[in-house]
Amino acid sequence: QRVAEEEERGQPAVTRDGHRVEIAANVNRPDQVGFALAQGGEGVGLMRTEFLFLESGNTPGEDEQFAVYRAMIDALSAGNEERPLIVRALDIGGDKQVPHLELPVEENPFLGVRGARLLLRRHDLLEPQLRALYRAAKEGGKLSIMFPMITSAHELLALRKRCEAVRAELDAPQVPIGIMIEVPAAAVQAAQLAAHADFFSIGTNDLTQYTLAIDRQNPELAGEADSLHPAVLRMIAATVEGARTHDRWVGVCGGIAGDPFGAALLVGLGVDELSMTPRDIPAVKARLRGCDRGELNRLAAQALEMDGAAQVRALDGKAI
Ligand code: PEP
Ligand code: MG
Secondary structure, X not given: OHHHHHHHHHOOEEOOOOXXXXXXEEOOOXXXXXXXXXXXXXXXXXXXXXXXXXXXXXXXXXXXHHHXXXXXXXXXXXXXXXXXXXXXXXXXXXXXXXXXXXXXXXXOHHHOOOOHHHHHHOHXXXXXXXXXXHHHHHOOOEEEEEEOOOOOHHHHXXXXXXXXXXHHHXXXXXXXXXXXXXXXXXXXXXXXXXXXXXXXEEOHHHHHHHHHOOOOOOHHHXXXXXXXXXHHHHHHHHHHHHHHOOOOEEEEOOHHHHOHXXXXXXXXXXXXXXXXXXXXXXXXXXXXXXXXXXXXXXXXXXXXXXXXXXXXXXXXXXXX
């Protein structure tokens, strides 16, 4: 039976009516890639690079970063298959503080200089990371770069400019440049952003926090910070609609992607890729294989009309 299970994990997530959903893993380190692939991951949909800064206790230089990105790409090329790697540029701020960077103390760090806002102010952080990434891309593999906490198109345009300058200087290949959709402003302006982004990945952890005005770290409110709240689902629907105006693909890399019912709903909303903690992959794949896409679309339409997350969760088992 174990052999059968392992074989099933290796199969793609295809619904009963033949619709394929890409299943990727959230992995930060090269030594975790093997496990992610064994669980059925088809690539890495989110590499959080904060760990490079958080665990070493210092700011990693360009060469050190290059070595890690290359090791990720190499680990993803096991069995002569090139699997995608999406590296997220440094997302510091909010809940991800790095003591040795000595960033200014803010009253509301979640609403402060975090993610793209910090990258645009700190070229000393952005440049080495971009150089390391483009040097890694020059040596082959399926690398994409993703920027966190984008709120407005001008941020993305400024970051793209930096990317292009570094790429040209290194004579490196172009790589897809995508953005996290995790701020309500970005979700409702998805069509505007899609004009300049090659893909979207929805960060439902932050999108939920900002849509519902619930601190994602507040234990008292943890039960209410549910990404299946219809208001969050509407943000996701708006993101997919905006992306389609420019034929961009949309992934989800927040926690809800690893919840089997959540994953089914996301596919019903039109999401193309799901990236999750590796151990969640087998159950999500199994769930999607039992679904019909038309049913999922109807389920998603129903969910959007609900009053709250509890009503959405109550649809589980009823409709599909
Ligand atoms: C998210 O916000 O959903 C996300 C994937 O990013 P992080 O959890 O790292 O903020
Ligand atoms: Mg986030």
